[in-house]
Amino acid sequence: MNDEATAIRMTSDIILERRRKSRNVRLCVYLALTLLVAWSVQVTIIDDTDWERMGSLANVLEGANRFIGIDFSLFKDLVEPTIETFMIACLGTLLGVIICIPAAWFGAMNITPFKPITYPLARMMMTISRSIHEIVWALFFVAVVGLGALPGIFAIAVRSVGFIAKMSAEAIEDIDPGPVEAIRSVGGNNLQVLIYAILPQILPQVLGVIIFEWEINIRRSAILGLVGAGGLGLVFFRQMNTFNYHGVMTVIIAILGLILLGEAFSHWVRRKII
Amino acid sequence: MEILNVTGLHASYSSSGPEILKGIDFAVEDDDFFAIIGPSGAGKSTLIRCINRLVEPSKGTILFDGREVTRLPRRELRRLRRDIGVIFQEFNLIDRMSVMDNVLSGRLGYIGNFRTLFRAFPRSDIDQGLRLLDRVGLIDHVDKRADELSGGQRQRVGIARALMQNPKMLLLDEPTSALDPKISREIMGLVKQMATELNVPCLCNIHDVQLATEFCNKIIGLQDGYMMFNGPTEEMDEAKLNEIYAMEVL
Ligand SMILES: Nc1ncnc2c1ncn2[C@@H]1O[C@H](COP(=O)(O)OP(=O)(O)O)[C@@H](O)[C@H]1O
Ligand SMILES: [Mg+2]
Numbered sequence: 001m002n003d004e005a006t007a008i009r010m011t012s013d014i015i016l017e018r019r020r021k022s023r024n025v026r027l028c029v030y031l032a033l034t035l036l037v038a039w040s041v042q043v044t045i046i047d048d049t050d051w052e053r054m055g056s057l058a059n060v061l062e063g064a065n066r067f068i069g070i071d072f073s074l075f076k077d078l079v080e081p082t083i084e085t086f087m088i089a090c091l092g093t094l095l096g097v098i099i100c101i102p103a104a105w106f107g108a109m110n111i112t113p114f115k116p117i118t119y120p121l122a123r124m125m126m127t128i129s130r131s132i133h134e135i136v137w138a139l140f141f142v143a144v145v146g147l148g149a150l151p152g153i154f155a156i157a158v159r160s161v162g163f164i165a166k167m168s169a170e171a172i173e174d175i176d177p178g179p180v181e182a183i184r185s186v187g188g189n190n191l192q193v194l195i196y197a198i199l200p201q202i203l204p205q206v207l208g209v210i211i212f213e214w215e216i217n218i219r220r221s222a223i224l225g226l227v228g229a230g231g232l233g234l235v236f237f238r239q240m241n242t243f244n245y246h247g248v249m250t251v252i253i254a255i256l257g258l259i260l261l262g263e264a265f266s267h268w269v270r271r272k273i274i
Numbered sequence: 275m276e277i278l279n280v281t282g283l284h285a286s287y288s289s290s291g292p293e294i295l296k297g298i299d300f301a302v303e304d305d306d307f308f309a310i311i312g313p314s315g316a317g318k319s320t321l322i323r324c325i326n327r328l329v330e331p332s333k334g335t336i337l338f339d340g341r342e343v344t345r346l347p348r349r350e351l352r353r354l355r356r357d358i359g360v361i362f363q364e365f366n367l368i369d370r371m372s373v374m375d376n377v378l379s380g381r382l383g384y385i386g387n388f389r390t391l392f393r394a395f396p397r398s399d400i401d402q403g404l405r406l407l408d409r410v411g412l413i414d415h416v417d418k419r420a421d422e423l424s425g426g427q428r429q430r431v432g433i434a435r436a437l438m439q440n441p442k443m444l445l446l447d448e449p450t451s452a453l454d455p456k457i458s459r460e461i462m463g464l465v466k467q468m469a470t471e472l473n474v475p476c477l478c479n480i481h482d483v484q485l486a487t488e489f490c491n492k493i494i495g496l497q498d499g500y501m502m503f504n505g506p507t508e509e510m511d512e513a514k515l516n517e518i519y520a521m522e523v524l
Contacts, residue, residue, distance in 0.1 A: 178365075181328055181360075182366035182368075182379075183382060184355070185326060185360040186379060186383050186435070187354075187356035187383025187439075188382040188383060189352060192387075195390055196371075196382065200368050200369070203370070
């Protein structure tokens with residue numbers, strides 16, 4: 001056996017040895033993961049489910065089957081809530097965008113008026129807005145202003161601010177400072193700098209974000225009715241309470257239709273902008 | 275007549291940072307074409323930016339057209355800036371706006387917020403914009419977006435925008451450094467011609483000494499924030515140039 005072959009043999013041995021070790025590690029990881037999943041299933045599904053009530057597989061299928069069908073009598077009662085859901089999404093997004101103007105201004109490092117206070121303030125507002133679920137926001141506003149579409153609009157607006165303002169502030173931080181200097185140099189004031197030097201640079205990006213958020217807001221507003229904030233969610237809740245399962249299915253289809261419509265529109269508009 | 279008088283000018287970008295300008299004195303007459311030369315990092319752009327306070331000077335006085343620039347409150351500062359046109363190395367146009375809108379933006383210092391929102395410039399401004407675009411050779415590109423133009427054409431828009439202000443002086447920060455030599459000469463020629471015609475004195479940063487001496491009547495030589503030379507172009511010679519451009523010489 002020549003030296004070269006020995007060298008190869010030795011390397012292969014080392015590699016094989018290494019692989020065996022890593023195989024053992026891998027085995028342990030798989031085992032740990034399996035145990036974790038089994039434990040979760042045990043605690044959250046097996047222990048926690050009312051098996052008596054579920055009964056046999058036939059019962060389950062029957063339970064699902066109840067939902068198949070459409071309640072045509074509900075159609076005329078759906079028109080208004082569908083429009084309402086749509087309007088909650090639109091007005092909520094619009095209100096959110098309006099709140100975003102100061103939020104993005106304060107939250108962009110390069111133009112924030114008083115860095116030590118306004119910047120952290122804006123960033124904190126953005127985080128709060130995003131980390132609280134829209135249902136929780138809706139519950140809050142229902143408690144504050146009562147039932148109906150208005151708390152829904154507020155909830156959507158406040159929930160949207162975080163994302164839109166964050167993306168806008170980041171777009172502002174990324175602008176080319178050249179045009180800002182140019183507008184300052186001709187004697188422009190802050191508003192003129194905003195309109196001429198900043199907005200044109202961030203507009204395509206920000207519009208894309210707004211449309212994206214609007215599309216998500218249609219989904220959000222469709223369920224806000226569950227807590228009394230108007231729209232299709234309220235009808236859904238009522239059908240569920242009266243055990244009108246075909247009605248529930250009808251509402252689901254209406255929601256789906258509305259969301260698909262929003263998605264198509266959003267896709268089309270964003271392709272236009274970009 | 276003297277339009278600008280700078281004495282004992284010091285500037286730095288932060289109170290703890292290094293001093294960028296270390297005592298600059300010069301005066302611009304109303305028919306001067308001043309060139310500021312010096313190696314990169316010498317403080318040429320900083321000096322230009324101090325004149326209209328894009329950079330705040332830390333010490334010294336700047337007397338422009340009878341006004342003490344360093345002490346003007348915000349509102350008065352904006353009025354002052356209307357009187358000083360600036361032409362930038364990177365053009366600094368609004369890319370997504372039309373050539374005409376870019377030129378009209380030179381009038382922003384004269385119109386209110388309401389007109390700004392609707393881009394409602396008076397007819398006289400539009401007339402003047404068209405005349406200037408004709409003069410700089412862009413009359414066929416009025417409605418094009420600024421980012422559709424070539425470098426030389428973009429700088430022509432920059433020139434028209436600055437002249438739209440009816441300025442009493444032009445500041446130019448290496449207006450041709452982003453352009454190739456042939457276009458550079460054309461642009462400098464155009465600036466010189468328009469400035470002479472409209473009686474506007476110029477203060478122009480320029481890296482290319484050859485180009486500087488072709489167009490200017492006076493030169494300031496900067497090196498590391500110090501003024502190494504200030505005098506008529508004829509007095510500049512090889513030895514002085516070497517001194518300005520040799521960083522090691524102390
Ligand atoms: N915005 C800024 N912040 C801090 N330092 C700067 C800034 N701009 C320029 N400087 C520094 O000031 C010095 C002079 O720069 P500048 O005036 O641009 O020189 P020039 O135009 O002659 O090349 C350089 O050392 C540069 O690093
Ligand atoms: Mg420079």
